[in-house]
Amino acid sequence: MFLEHPLSHLFSEFTLTSPRGPLTLANRSVIAPMCQYSAHEGQASDWHLMHWGNLLNSGAGMFIIEATGVTPTGRITPFCLGLWDDATAAALDDKLNRARRLAPHMPVCIQLAHSGRKGSSAAPWQGGQLLDAAHGGWAIQGPSALAQLPQEPPPSALSMADMVAIKTAFVKAAERAAAMGIDAIELHSAHGYLLHQFLSPIANQRSDAYGGNFDGRTRFPMEVFQAVRAVFNGALGMRISATDWVDGGWTPEETADFSLQLKQAGADFVHISSGGVSPQQKIVLGPDYQVPFAKLVKQKTNLPTMTVGLITTPQQAEDIVARGDADLVAMARAFLYKPRWAWEAAAALNGHVQASPQYWRCMPREAQTIFGTVQMGQR
Numbered sequence: 001m002f003l004e005h006p007l008s009h010l011f012s013e014f015t016l017t018s019p020r021g022p023l024t025l026a027n028r029s030v031i032a033p034m035c036q037y038s039a040h041e042g043q044a045s046d047w048h049l050m051h052w053g054n055l056l057n058s059g060a061g062m063f064i065i066e067a068t069g070v071t072p073t074g075r076i077t078p079f080c081l082g083l084w085d086d087a088t089a090a091a092l093d094d095k096l097n098r099a100r101r102l103a104p105h106m107p108v109c110i111q112l113a114h115s116g117r118k119g120s121s122a123a124p125w126q127g128g129q130l131l132d133a134a135h136g137g138w139a140i141q142g143p144s145a146l147a148q149l150p151q152e153p154p155p156s157a158l159s160m161a162d163m164v165a166i167k168t169a170f171v172k173a174a175e176r177a178a179a180m181g182i183d184a185i186e187l188h189s190a191h192g193y194l195l196h197q198f199l200s201p202i203a204n205q206r207s208d209a210y211g212g213n214f215d216g217r218t219r220f221p222m223e224v225f226q227a228v229r230a231v232f233n234g235a236l237g238m239r240i241s242a243t244d245w246v247d248g249g250w251t252p253e254e255t256a257d258f259s260l261q262l263k264q265a266g267a268d269f270v271h272i273s274s275g276g277v278s279p280q281q282k283i284v285l286g287p288d289y290q291v292p293f294a295k296l297v298k299q300k301t302n303l304p305t306m307t308v309g310l311i312t313t314p315q316q317a318e319d320i321v322a323r324g325d326a327d328l329v330a331m332a333r334a335f336l337y338k339p340r341w342a343w344e345a346a347a348a349l350n351g352h353v354q355a356s357p358q359y360w361r362c363m364p365r366e367a368q369t370i371f372g373t374v375q376m377g378q379r
Helices: 047-057 086-099 162-179 195-197 214-231 251-266 290-301 315-325 333-337 341-349 355-364
Strands: 014-016 023-025 027-033 062-069 107-115 184-189 235-241 269-273 305-308 330-331
Touching: 027 315, 027 341, 047 062, 047 086, 062 184, 086 162, 107 251, 107 341, 162 184, 162 214, 184 195, 184 214, 195 214, 214 235, 214 251, 235 251, 251 290, 269 290, 290 305, 315 330, 315 341, 315 355, 330 333
Parallel strands: 027 062, 027 330, 062 107, 107 184, 184 235, 235 269, 269 305, 305 330
Antiparallel strands: 014 023
16 A cells, blocks of 8 residues: 655645745755855855855745845954945845856845854954954944953944944944845844844843833834835844843843744744853753744734754754744754755655756765656667
8 A cells, every 4th residue: 555655844835924925835845044254345255146046946945144234334254245235236146146147046045144243253263352443343333332242442432423333334234135136134233243232131221212111122122123124125023032041131021022023013033042142141952942042923923934953954954843842943054065955854754855957966875766757868
């Protein structure tokens, strides 16, 4: 008797709604944003062309471009990608669309970011510490004059004029992203960068309307979101650190409440991570360690929710979706280590992925069906 394999949850389609219309992902795996520290004056390089082309051929449901600075001083390092002027837009447009022509269709999202007090850093393989002007660094800013590390000089506190300029920069970057055909935007409010700094009482001790209680601390990130929503009609979401892992810091419950407000403001998804705002964080690492945060947000908001963090195996990702803990499973290091992770997952879970025909004949005997019905001929 013929027994059908059960349908995979991970390899089911998922549709994000947006003012532009539905954005359908072929499966629930997402390539999370990963800084490459390989741009020149913010401009995408040949490394990005190679890297993006590789990952767009991965079989994932969506690809998120790395943290992209909306201003030169909003970069994490001098080598980070940017989208603040015609030159950075032209370089990103060229490399991205050349890469997309070399791969099957895959929705592309870009993470727009401002580093705040964590900017002006050396690349990780150069130590990752704060750079002074003599070594290519710049003056950093934050919600308050509070340093990221005790030994560092504090950033200058942002003025109202500074905040208006940053909000405008996010809007301009979103408009440039839309012009090059990017399908979705993720605003970076996690891992200790500027929008997260505003959310967290660890980094935000302002005494004006943009600090203090929950409403004050969420005000600027929400204003940035609303400003981008007004000009971008594709899928729009936010990446949020669900907890600072520090007593007295930002909490999972606040994350759920803020996510609900984002939904009411027109968010199409949230991407739930954690940590990064304080060296005093005490993260309890382990497989699925951030999944409960995504589950809490999903239950509270019913907003399409993405989880991330130490998710490495196909069955692990399958179980997260099957349980309903999250709608989408994002992975970063897993795709760096195995750029065809989704192919292997499809073979393990009886799923299907799209692949360029140049790769069709690579299928091992145990994975003959992952590309669907394809035929190769030779005389």
